[in-house]
Amino acid sequence: MMKTRSQKSDARRRLIETAERLFYAEGIHSVGIDRIIAEAGVAKMTLYNHFSSKDDLVVAVLHYREEKFDALFQKWMKQSVEAGMSQLEAFFSALKKWFESPGFRGCMFINACVELADADHEGSKFSSSHKRRFHELLKQIITQTAGVKAADQMTPAIALLVEGAIVTAVMQQSSRSADVARDATLALVSKSPKNTT
Amino acid sequence: MMKTRSQKSDARRRLIETAERLFYAEGIHSVGIDRIIAEAGVAKMTLYNHFSSKDDLVVAVLHYREEKFDALFQKWMKQSVEAGMSQLEAFFSALKKWFESPGFRGCMFINACVELADADHEGSKFSSSHKRRFHELLKQIITQTAGVKAADQMTPAIALLVEGAIVTAVMQQSSRSADVARDATLALVSKSPKNTT
């Protein structure tokens, strides 16, 4: 069964998971390498065998975060769809669940861009591309509710509502912004010239 | 007429202005005390005579930033109003001017909340209250275009559009989000049951 030392590096996985947890909760700059290796139970040289620098670890963490977040969000949406919601309603239901999840501290990719401060940093570039992918998912969901044409037209505005809801949830420590965004989105969609499938 | 050593501390003003510039451009954690005093041309003890700690300076910088930003935003809006725009159009015109201003790196108060990570930090609490004040200003502007009732009803959603536009301008390095937010706002307002004064 080969599992002794690890299949595909257990230490690397623990480093990324630990760093993701700490970076998200406390910020990238506030969390030092020593803290990460201590909580991951890994030697410092092991970290530097897997990652060339802290920046490199940051980028790996962001990749991992995207996978993890996408899976979680899809799971939440699926639950709401199975409870009878439309795709679009389910999206905002998942958003609200996210805002209310313990330790919620906003979008890690927005936070990374803010903290890294440098738009040329690999972490910033990946975060920027993540947002494009996230908005693409949103567009597909809107398409299912309002049709291709309306989705093309309305997705950018709805994306702003979603991003605004995330930031506002952090600033006001409240999940109400998810409801506000949902209601505004439904108002925009219902007003669309073509809201049939 | 008495200006020799300064009226009301020149050093303090220079410290706050320098710190504001550096914190906004590079982030709070990335900028050290030594850097600030060097660029402000001030002795370290002078800083600690005026501020009890770096955190204390951060809070003072945020207060200063609010005053400065409000004045600048009002100036931009006034220019657009004088060019014939409605208050609401002028708001989004000012937003776009802000996004396109050199060195734009998003909202300092959002950035502070993200960087400080601690919701109980004085800087986070002030940033949160700043957002409430900013949205109150927005509500007054909407009132002038759409009436009190519609403003009460729509301001939260429009505030999300605005916050989303700020974040998106940073992430995508583009000011287009200001136009998207303006168009969506006008769509929402025109759909309002009562859009007379």
Added chain:
DNA sequence: TGACACAAACAGACTGGTCTGTATATTTCG
């Protein structure tokens, strides 16, 4: 006007700690 005292800012050394990253030598296990 000239002497003096005071407050503010100055310069810079220093403490104790943290940071990222490296080097070395040892252990564990397939």
Added chain:
DNA sequence: CGAAATATACAGACCAGTCTGTTTGTGTCA
């Protein structure tokens, strides 16, 4: 053996904050 992880020490830079002592400008009072 050889690969991977370990523990530990270290380098060199930076961090916030303290302390000492000096300079400088200014208002007061004789």
